[in-house]
Amino acid sequence: MTEAMAEYRRDTVSSTAKPVPQPPIGMLAELTHRCPLQCPYCSNPIELTRKREELDTDTWRRVFRQAADMGVLQVHLSGGEPAARPDLEALIASCVESGLYSNLITAGVNISRARLDALADAGLDHVQLSVQGATAEVNDRIANLPGAFDKKLAFARNVTDVGLPLTLNSVIHRHNLHQIPDLVELAVELGARRLEIAHAQYYGWALENRAALMPPREQVMEALELVEAARERLKGKLVIDAVVPDYYARLPKPCMNGWGRQSLNVTPAGKVLPCHAAETIPGLEFWNVRDHGLNEIWRDNPAFNAYRGTDWMPDSCQSCDRREIDWGGCRCQALALTGDATQMDPVCELSPYHDEVQVLAIRDAGRDDDFRYRRFAAAPR
């Protein structure tokens, strides 16, 4: 038995045209950008989508059906705060109808016990709750919402009480890195089955706030060891997944396990993206579920084919043994740090920009900038 995230067998027969891509496994459905929290590393774009531009219930239902038909297995209902949508119950029911595994990714501050019961009754499979820190003081300052931490704890207890499996997710940076052992304890105490220790990835809001978030190198290395030890100690009790802090790494991450390879994103307004930050890359036109079928977009949208597979890679990546391990790293990071999305990910030690990235990280880690909180109508720099 193999973990499918690792590799699916490819048995496409191609004639003259490009081979047909394997269907995606997972879909991130960003139901809304509305959120009571203002985390300065939010994965949403700087220009947030307004409520009036959001897809309606029936369009989402259609998207879920199309996703299931093309082979998607899991849907992550995300945002913003997905519970800001009054039709969340209906959307979960629609996932269930299509046989999709539904995962709710929530801040957990605006879901009452009664609402949670309704979501569970609709057939929700799993809840992923974000915490911004392991104490009210840190959590509420990063989320910029007093009282948020206490509400999250109450919500987490309701989730386990209802009998739904709980994952705790925490984005890690300079202001909460020291709380990793406390986050592990919190996850155990709340009865979570899984904990995500996700070092901030610097796109969008986090890129804006990099000088306020970047942790020093030594602390990052220490944190990695702590997580490893906790994982070993809690085997069988708590699954710990880590997203690595790649500015200090030697090798790039396999971003999304390859562009247009295993997953896709649908934005609140219906645009379909290979990843959160793909819209930052100039020259790519992303198609919308209002105009095209999901499978058609996955297969034929030139933006999905732009960096799919290995043909687009620079020579040094094409001749590298790791080309189908890290898939050239991250396109958005190549763009953000070199100005060119077709470059190899500059985190790679073979990149001519590698040393610059290290210098940048060390410089930002030594600064003391204030947060620029995530808000609507914040004009881009």
Next chain:
Amino acid sequence: MTTSPELQPTDTVRIPRGVRLREDKARGGWVLLAPERVFQLDPIAREVLTRVDGERTIADIVDDLAAAFDAPRERILTDVRAMLLDLMTKNVLEVV
């Protein structure tokens, strides 16, 4: 019969809430869907897991498999227990 301290033939296991076994028509075969994870099952894993219903003991399942596949029971027990223990470590199976 050798027994593992963690999992006895008399134990009953189940697939917990939040984990689902289903066919994967698009790619062929069966999968176990778990939080942020998809396990692709080989035909043997599928035969074992479709028999996990939260009521039958591991011994019952092994008997059933031994009969269905005309294979030595001891060998099946060893393999099945190793597989189930591995899934328990990954938090996608639990003892009732």
